[in-house]
Amino acid sequence: MSIISLSSGASCWRGLDYYKNKKINNLKQINNYEFTSTAIGTNNYDIYLDVSHPRRSTCTCPLADGKRIICKHIVATFFTAFPEEAKKFEEEQERLQNEYEDYQEKLYNKTQRYISSMTKKELIDELSYILDYAPDWVYNDFVRRNDI
Template sequence: MGILNQARASVIWRGYEYYKDKKVINFRKESDSVFYGSVKGTTTYDVKIDINHTVKNTYCNCPFAKDNRKICKHMVALYFTAFPNEAERYIKNVEEERIEERFNEMYGYPDEDFEDYEDNEEIKDSFIYEVISDYVNQLSVSELRSKLIDALIELYGKDFP
């Protein structure tokens, strides 16, 4: 909890990538709040986090965090290793924010709530069209074929052709 609150957004993102790439090794749980691990980076760093005492008791010997009280990406990676549910929640939020950002870019309502436009069917349909065509455009031909077959089965079932 405290770790993410005190970290910059870019640091959390890098920490998440480290976590996903399984760069945390020698993970050890000392208690419900204190965790140790080593994190592979340019070199391997030793990290300790205490989620109840993030300032006093949290440590990493990388140049970014050593001798000051900054939360670094290694601490975040260790935190996500200790609390995978938090990592799931974090990436879900990031993805939702991205969709919301794209929506705002396309329709230019940066000051308004995304939810207000979810009721507008016309805007919603064209947004869904954009998202789906982006998805389809990145599929390979064989993926396209199998998706089309699935879709036709779902659409027609036994009534095909």
């Protein structure tokens, strides 16, 4: 497991932000896998990063201190030590976002085509079904917009 796959999405994004804003200071490489650094902010935190055993990484911030949590400071240290990983992470997120948008667009077009092909009875049945199961605000909005 990698630092990225073990941390939450929020920690990855905030870590990327920290990295881009150069909030990681005193990066020291102990060997190929271990690093230490300091995160600079309102409070400063000490980070120990072990990329070969990510769960052994530590940070003195309130979220991660004494827990096996990969916080934004650890992620930011990882990106500072391996800038190409930050680039990879951003490119991968962009690819996923584009893939998602393509999927949504195709699904929307497919749905529009399907609706156009439905008979009046099918449309009545489907709309009745949707209104029966929709949250109250959807039903109330339908009533209000159609002046029922």
